[in-house]
Amino acid sequence: MACLAISLQPVNGPDVLLQTRSWFPVSRALAAVSAFRLARLHLARGKQQSASAASSSASLDAIGDDPLAAGSGQLVVGVESQYRVVYRLVNSIYVLGVTTAGSDHASPAVHAFAVADAVNQAVSVIVAACRGVDVTPEKVHRKYPEVYLALDLVLHGVGSVRLSQILATIHGDNLARMVNSSPDAEARARGADSWPAVEHLAQDRHAARDGFSGASFELPQETLAAGDESSSNIAPATTVATGDEPPPEEAAPVEKDPFAASDLINNKPEEALVGGFKKNKETALVVADPAAALAGLEVTTLPPAEATKPTFIGVEGFEGDYGGIEFGNEEASLAEAFEGFNAPFGGGLDASEFVTTTKKDHKDRAITGLELLATSGQPPNAATGTPLENLLVTKRTEMTAPELFIAEEINAEFKESVLVRVGLKGTIFLRTLPLNKAAGKETEFSFRLEGTSGMKRAALQSNVLSNLQNGLFHVRTVSKEEPIPLLKYSFLPKHSPLPLRMRLVKRHSGTLLSVMIQYASNPMLPQPLSNVTFIVKLPVDPTLLNVSPKAVLNRAERELRWHISDIPLKGPAGRLRARMPVDQDSKDGELEVIGMVKFAYQGPFTLSGIKLCPATEGIARFNEVGHTFSSGSYLCI
Structure with missing residues (x-):
């Protein structure tokens, strides 16, 4: 035991x-x-x-x-x-x-x-x-x-x-x-191997032994007969012909070996095998009778000479003869290249998947719409000068208090239609009174920051801004000409709203490359995006290019740019398409195509939803001017 x-x-x-x-x-x-x-x-x-x-x-x-x-x-x-x-x-x-x-x-x-x-x-x-x-x-x-x-x-x-x-x-x-x-x-x-490591070797050996023991190496009768005939021809003749021998008996017809050489090669000399070919002085082979040499062969009919000429392609926005490939019906051919992608992002996908579903409450705004437009310049009673001067000169209200504004940057990367990573960062700036109006006095006031639930981290300029807890901040600084960055922050990815959802699809068939960008705006934006630029990095400098809609080609940078004046908040997804021939075949690997987008917004709202409020209700010792947000690294691979 x-x-x-x-x-x-x-x-x-x-x-x-x-x-x-x-x-x-x-x-x-x-x-x-x-x-x-x-x-x-x-x-x-x-x-x-x-x-x-x-x-x-x-x-x-x-x-x-x-x-x-x-x-x-x-x-x-x-x-x-x-x-x-x-x-x-x-x-x-x-x-x-x-x-x-x-x-x-x-x-x-x-x-x-x-x-x-x-x-x-x-x-x-x-x-x-x-x-x-x-x-x-x-x-x-x-x-x-x-x-x-x-x-x-x-x-x-x-x-x-x-x-x-x-x-x-x-x-x-x-x-x-x-x-x-x-x-x-x-x-x-002990230097021994474990049994699981060598078990398969023993199994392979048993299988090989069984296979060899059951294998047979019998030769067919036709091969044996051919070998006997060859040995009899090689053996020297032991009898001398005297003329009295009886005529040889005709041998019974034997079935020929299908793998044996033909009688034409065995019985004819080399000159006869050459046939209709003869040698010239330079020992080069020339065809004496092409029809006889090509007899019995299937000859493909060559296309007419007109088919090999280049075709003029007139692409909108471009000039010149690109030649070689004809795009007769560009709309139909582009639709075939991206068949099944007519719905926004392949159907069922929406940019609102990556933002909150609750709508923003705009009841706290004092002025909206036409009232904001009417009060954006000087008051009507303050306007002076001729009507022509009022149209040509942009007038700005006089600065009466320190101004705060927020500048944000959104970075995103898509892999086809999947959001790979996203990041939002922003900065709160302070613009103090001019030196001539400040009269040597320091700028000092307090404000409240709201909508910071999704903030990941923040950094303060401690010599200017002090944190009073519970979202309260106190500013104290001397007057400066340039705006002062007070606070920098970044948002969590899940709380970072996407202003634009985009998708890059490419099809490389043979030596033809087709590229399409689909895009859709976030319906929760305060107002539509305008002056948006889409950029596609092409793998090669195209010799022939077909685009829809119009685009601008930069051959030095190998970039294709589309300028979209306005993207609606709701509606079908927009499509930008391009097609071009490339030297590389699709069998040799995929070509790298990168899509980018550039946009900017300036208005009373921020992309993250952060708000600047006075420290006490009804008493604001600062002015809140237009905020901005723009695209940083906004890519689609």
Whole structure:
């Protein structure tokens, strides 16, 4: 019987660890360990005569005069269920190995050798964990997980090679490496391969042996007959013709080998095989009779000469003869190249998927629509000069208080129609009063920042702006000519609204490359985007180009630009298409095409929804001017 349980029992104090096999009850292991503790205490106090039945049987079965006083030994404990405990004292901790006592009490070492080996391995584990023989419960507790797992392996049996690896990795960083890295360590130490590694080789060898044993190499009769005929022709003639021999009998017709050479090659000389070809003085072959040489061959009819001439292509916005390919019906051909993509982004996709579904409440605005347009310039009663001067000169209201405005930049990257990454960053600027109006006074006021729930991080210019908590900020600075950046911030990707959703689709068929950009505006924008520029980076400088709608080609930069004056908030997705021939065939790999977009907005709203409010209701010590947001790196690959 192997070792059933391993325990670490200090001389004074509770047990440190008890590790048992899965099928051995823990209660019995605790009974054996507790009985050993009682026996040890009774024997240490010299009460062998008055010990209990468990300790009496232990003293009778103990080996030696005082076994527990020595550094190691064995002891049989228990009354009804007896167990043999093999122990070893290391500094102040007993390492105990528990097994059954056996039916033959006369031979106390029935199971002692198997358990003693496990106890010695456990001693090596705790000595390695404590980095020496100074073993204490405190040091064991520091490496308790490593000791627990190592003793579990020792309890189930390990060899010397694997034990050495466990001891070497007990102070490593990974417990799984100590437990799982050495199941085949002993096989590797002997230089042997594990059976799963070589099992497929044995299977391949058995399959090859079975295949060769069942293979037959019989030759067909036609091949044997051809070989006999060839050998008879090669053998020298042993008889001399005298003229009296009977005529040779005609051999029966034999079926010819389909793979044998033809009679034309076997019986005719080389000159006859040349046929209608003859050699000139320069030893070059010329055709004497082309019709005879091409007899029996299928000759493809060549197209007429007019088909090889280049065709003039008139592309809107371009001049010149691009030649070579004709685009007769550009609308139909472009629709065929992108069949199935007529719906916005292939159907079902909308730019509102990446923004919140709640609409912005604009009731807090004092003026909207025509009233804002009417009050954008000077008041009507303040206008002076002729009507022509009022039209040609842009007049601006006089600055009466410090001004705050926000400039934001949106960055996005699409892979076809999937949003790969997005980022929004912005800056709050302060424009102070001019030096002549400030009269040496400092600009000082407070404001409140709202709509910052999606903000990821922010940085303040501490010498100008102070954070008063709860969204309140205080500004104090001297007058300057240039706008002062007060606060820079960035938004979380999931809270960054997309003003424009775009998709790049390309089709490379043979040597023809077709590119299309689909775009749709965010319906939650305060007003439509205007003056938007779409840019496509072409892989090569095109010699022939077909675009829809009109575009501008920059051959130096190999860029194709579309200018869209206005993108509606709702409606079908817009499409920009281009087609061009390229030198590279579609079999040689994909061509890289990159789409970009540039846009800018200036008005009373921000893209992120952040608002600048006065610190106290009804009292605003600053003016809020038009905010801006623009595109940064807005790509589609």
